[in-house]
Amino acid sequence: MKGKCFQCGADVAPDASFCGRCGTRTSDPLEATLVLPVENQDELLQRVRMVLAGEYEVEHELGRGGMGVVFRATEAGLGRTVALKILPPDLGLTARAVERFKREARMVAELDHPNIIPVYRVGQIGGVLHIAMKFIEGRSLDAIIEAQGALPVPVVVYVLRGTSRAAAYAHDRGIVHRDLKGANILVDRDGRVMVSDFGVALRASDVTLTADGTVIGTPPFMSPEQCSGRRAGPQSDQYSLGIVAFQMLTGAVPFQADTLAGIMHHHFFTPVPDVRLVRDDVPSALIDVLHVALAKEPGARYASTRDMLAAVEAIPFSEADRRECERTLRALAAGSPVGKIATRGLPALPEGPTLAMSLPAPPPARWPSGRRARLTAVGAVATLAVGAAWWISRAGGTPAPSAIPGSTAAPAAPPPSATPPSPRAASPTGKLRMLTSPPDAEILIDDRRLGVGSVFDQEVAAGPRRLRVRAPGYQTFDTSIVVPRGETLRLGRIALRSRDGGT
Incomplete structure (x- = not known):
């Protein structure tokens, strides 16, 4: 029997622990479904x-x-x-x-x-x-996609033109949407595309997060920087528009998972599936727009949304296309069916989190198929040790010893050379990107708190560092890592073991 999300009213499967639409936790610590x-x-x-x-x-x-x-x-x-x-x-x-x-x-x-x-x-x-x-008399884009599935390419380009124009206009005036998705894109009875809620989406810092699992934004459409709690800028809206375009082309969002942490992990680390695996009629110019807009790094997306709009408007689109699109959208806004677009299914996403490092040959072993998407602390230690050994081998150093989670012995202290430099010193830095399970785990580097649940491209002093991840009721994860100078160390998701031995 399905329940209802107490925040947005969407149907929630009996075994789901969060709402797939708004991300709100729908179960209490005893896993009893909360029904509104x-x-x-x-x-x-x-x-x-x-x-x-x-x-x-x-x-x-x-x-x-x-x-x-x-x-x-x-x-x-x-x-x-x-x-x-x-x-x-x-x-x-x-x-x-x-x-x-x-x-x-x-x-x-x-x-x-x-x-x-x-x-x-x-x-x-x-x-x-x-x-x-x-x-607005009409329907939301997500309701249209839910009923219709994938949309014709000219309709996708038409909608993307309208939404990109709206975003570029608002961004030019310093207003960022922060929650672009199909539910906030409306199609009126004349086939016009309009964006709602510009600038009125909340920031994470605006809310006192008293409810476990509360999320600002809609997880399937959130940019990696939003997932990490960083401030959303124009490039975040570009990413969300890219998700919307992908959904229009395929009938589904690119990243889905059974848990909120799983969706966030995909946004951080999983490449977006190639839409050409789903349908054959997508022009290369539109593929290029998706590739840029859905880049993991904000700096790899368009420098401005005006640039994104120019790329969208460069996609071939005739006057006849415009008239046909308006006719199609008028019918869809009125609830009338139109011809379905034949598509193939999306490829399965990787089940297990991976350490996103470019290791030298031979390539790292892949997870066996069917393995659960949870990384045990022992596995994480092994992976981190391999990564640390490789990074140090590049620098000609010697790997630092790593502690074994759950052991009674005190963790080995970092060597004297690993002592963090003074914050005032001009020292080389790298960046760290990772997620934790549970999502409220504290992340510490050299006993300095770096974040809770996730860090996204956080600057850290380069070189050997002591990494600890801890949470009440779980065994502390304690190891040594090496942060590469001027690069990003991606650690995937680290799942802590509970004190009774589970994960």
Whole structure:
């Protein structure tokens, strides 16, 4: 029996521990599914009606996202229909975050672009933060893809043109979306493409994360830097648009997993599947756009979204294509079926996390097929030791000893030469990228806290370093690594063993 996500209302499989749409954890520590009864949804509607009475006549719920609920409402006085987005107070927004949210929403209200849904008003009444936007008669892109599957290439180019124009226009004015996805791309009854929620998506720092597993953004569409909690810039929106384009071409997002950590791991390390394995009609120019937009490193994407727009608009697209696309989108927005696009299935993603290092020949052994996607601490030690030995062999050094997790002996101290330099010293650095399981594990380098759950291209002093990963109830992972000078050391996902011996 399926449950309901208590945050966005999406169906959740009985054995799922997080929502596949918004990423919210849907199970408690005892793995009992949390179900949102229908009456609770009605209670929210009644509360909104009561608080906003006199300002809006709230009619009914239109949809839910990870950070809010959208209602259809009529604005008092003007009598116009609006889409009213409500951010409930139990999100734990700080006062500073609320003020920034209002300020950015007012900036968006000044945007005037045919592909951006206008924001009429933003305010807070009785603890309810709300944004009134133009109501669009039509359907969201994700609803269209869910019903239709893969879309014709000209339609993909048409939608990508409209969304890229909207993003470029907003980015030129310093506004980043931070949650671009099919649910925020609407197609109206005239076949026009419009982006909603520009600039009003929350930042991770805006929320007091009291609920275990709360995620800012939508995991399948989040950029690697968003997954690591870094600030989202224009290149993050480019990545999300690339995911949307991939979904339009194949009917599915590129990265899916049974756990939130699994999806994040794919964003960090797994190459995006080649869409030409799914269909044969994708032009090379569109393939090139996807390749750049979906680069793991923000610096490898387009320098500006104007550059991405120029690349999209360079894809051959005739006036006849435009008319046919508008006709197709009008039908899809009205719920009418159109001809299905024949596609092949996406290739299976790798089950086990890998250490993303370019080791010299002979190549590193692959994981046996069917192995579970969890890395034991012993396996991680072995992999790290191999990587450390190789990096030091490049520098002509000797590998540092590594500790065995779970042993009673105290871990070997780093050699004197590995003592971290003074923060004030101008010393060579490298970068570290990794994930942990559990996601609340603390990551320490030379006893200095580097992050929790993940680090993404975090600068670390180059050379031999002591790495520890620890979490309550788990055995501490303690080993030595070597951070390469001027390069990124990718450690994949390190799964800690529980104190009773499991993972």
